[in-house]
Amino acid sequence: MTKPSEEVETMDDATPEESKPKGIKPAKLTAVIVAAVVVALAGIDGGYAYWTHHEGNAYHEAVTKAETADAALTKAVGKAKDAASQYKADQLKEPKLLDKLNEQVKKAESLKGIPDDNPSEWLAWRLASARKANATDADEANAQVKALNAALKAVRDSKLAKELDTAKSQLRQGIDGAGKTFKDTDGKVADNATRDSLKKAIDEANNTLSKKDVTDPKTYTDAKAKLDAAVRQVTDSKAAKEQADAEAAAQAQAQAQEAAQAQAAQAAAQPQRSYSQSYNRYGGSGSGYSSNRGYSAPRQSYTAPQQSYSGGSSAPASDPHYGALGGGAGDFHDCSKVACSILGN
Incomplete structure (x- = not known):
């Protein structure tokens, strides 16, 4: 048996190059x-x-x-x-x-x-x-x-x-008050032009109050300030007239008092008169006023009876005790006892 290694080697050696499998070499x-x-x-x-x-x-x-x-x-x-x-x-x-x-x-x-x-x-x-x-x-x-x-x-x-609501409400109240002032001062102001200005300010304030696009409270407060100023002018004019009327009334009263006092003084200066009948010491009589003697009874003259005096002497004409008819010594009378008392001399 060949060893596997030997067989491989034998195959590698025996197998032609073109018949060996192709691929990447291990290296x-x-x-x-x-x-x-x-x-x-x-x-x-x-x-x-x-x-x-x-x-x-x-x-x-x-x-x-x-x-x-x-x-x-x-x-x-x-x-x-x-x-x-x-x-x-x-x-x-x-x-x-x-x-x-x-x-x-x-x-x-x-x-x-x-x-x-x-x-x-x-x-x-x-x-x-x-x-x-x-x-x-x-x-x-x-x-x-x-x-x-x-x-x-x-x-x-x-x-x-809140400020807008407050300012708008104050303007509305101001318009109401101004309208009352305008109504109550008819014929009671020194200068009626002030009431004309107030009427104009009231109309302008109403126009401002009716606006829908107001976003600044100053719009209302400015209108209110102008309205208040117009009201003050009217009230000042009313006060001026009242003062002038009061001064005129006081002056008229003072003049009336002065006239009354003058009349009273004139009346007091006239003498109190009473009717009296006066007598003319020279034998005339009449009526008149006397300020200090009052009524006087009529005077009467007395003629003493003529008497004759022995001795044929006569009193001087200037002798106050000589008879009213003059004459001789027989006409002499005693004035101190009879005639003089009657004549008041």
């Missing part, structure tokens, strides 16, 4: 396998390097976006806090909106923010995980900024709505 096959392994290893190493490079870039981009979003959120939280501290519930048309704003502030402050990690640049799976965490943070921060801004806008809009 060449080994070289191909080695080359394929080398190529495979090189391909795997290059793909991982590309992966790590890609994840590294994506991670850094996500970090930048997260930082930007967190900064915006911090700013939004600050604005919301300021508004929450400045606004009061009674300033809002819907007071509960202020509570919602405070809730959004608390929610924003509860967010974790950017993850605190620093993955290795050669650990692709760590880079990928960190990228996702930063992307999630950025999305949450951006969403919370929108929620805060919406809540803040709702509060501001509610405050504006």
